[in-house]
Amino acid sequence: MLPTLMSLLQRSADYLKSHGIDNARREAEWLFSDALALTRLDLYTRFDMPVEEADVVRLRTLVQRRGRREPLAYVLGNQDFCGLRLTVGPGVLVPRPETEELVGLVLAESHGAGPLLDVGTGSGAIALALKQARPGNEVDASDASEQALAIAAANGQRLGLSVRWIRCHLASTLPGGYAAVVANLPYIAETERGQCDPELAFEPQEALYSGPDGLNLIRELIADARRLLLPQGILWLEHGWQQGPAITEACRVRGLSCAIRADLAGKPRFARITVSPN
Ligand SMILES: C[S@@+](CC[C@H](N)C(=O)[O-])C[C@H]1O[C@@H](n2cnc3c(N)ncnc32)[C@H](O)[C@@H]1O
Incomplete structure (x- = not known):
């Protein structure tokens, strides 16, 4: 006999819970609604619908992948960011909600x-959200990873957003003259490798870790800020909640002004860096 939608959903949620997933029921709903092209409401109004054998097999595969702690966004193949549906998968970091807050901060001060x-x-993620909000501005985006840039460019093409994608180390080959430079660079300390959530093991390691205190790349970009920014330009960085003082100090020794902003959870998370004290 074929299982009903609700019995299968409940079994999947129990399975995910037993594998340490916090929002097991919610995630099972996401997987089911995505795979069966149903809304979450449909899952409940059609609770006694029999699920065909082929769908049972497909759903089991997805739920098992998530049970192995592969990020939900990789299993779904996409992640929503600032209202844009982005394709994601191995090779790119799953964009995080804090980074949406970073985009909001940038836009609040980018009007030129x-x-x-x-x-x-x-x-x-960031480049496309900026382009969507400010279609009149040129938007450049760099990454060291060819695989990431291929995914980013495909996202841009699918969304009809024109961004110039550049493969380089940080912004090393770019001439400068930017009104705003935004970066969510890897900022986890190497010493924390292996101590983080199991999901992080699936994401590209070069997207996560950066030297003994996590600040190698951030320090390097700060050192390049004066060259990259227009005189009134702003460098925006996302960082770990304990890294504000070290970032402020890296700016001070370069004669840059730095203000640390908190995220919605109240943790110091974003640095606003300028050449002149504004
Ligand atoms: C934390 S992820 C952020 C990705 C995206 N900006 C976001 O917020 O979802 C850091 C990104 O920096 C890239 N990266 C790492 N080292 C780099 C380097 N030396 N130069 C340029 N990009 C680098 C990684 O490939 C990765 O895509």
Whole structure:
């Protein structure tokens, strides 16, 4: 006898819970609604619908992948970011909600026509969200990873958003002259490798870790800020909640002004860096 939708959903949620997934029921709903092209409401109004054998097999595969702690976004193949549906998979970091807050901070202070740059673009999340909000501005995006840039460019093409994708180390081959440079660079300390959530093992390691205190790449980009920014330009960085003082100090020794902003959870998370004290 074929299982009903609700019995299969409940079994899947129990399975995910037993594998340490916090929002097991919610995630099972996401997987089911995506795979069966149903809304979450459909899952409940059609609770006694028999699920065909082929769908049972397909759903089991997805639930087992998530049970092995592969990120939900990889299993689904996409992640929503600032209202854009981005394709993601192995090779790019899954864009995080805090980074949406970073985009909000950038947009709140980017009203001119100057070009914008996203360093370490990954799936293209920041660059594409900026281009969507500011279609009149040129937007550049760099990454060291060819695989990430291929995914980012495909996202841009599918969404009809024109961004210039550049493969380089940080912004080293770019001439500068940006009104805003935004970067969510790897910022986890090497010493924390292996101590983080199991999901992180699936994401590209070069997207996560950066030297003994996590700040190697951030320090390097700060050192390049004066060259990259227009005189009134702003460098925006996302960082670990304990890294604010070290970032402030890295700016001070370069004669840059730095203000640390908190995320919605109240943790110091974003640095706003300028050449002149504004
Ligand atoms: C934390 S991920 C952020 C991705 C994306 N910006 C986001 O917020 O979802 C960091 C990104 O920096 C890239 N990256 C790492 N080292 C780099 C380097 N030396 N130069 C340029 N990009 C680098 C990684 O490939 C990865 O895509």
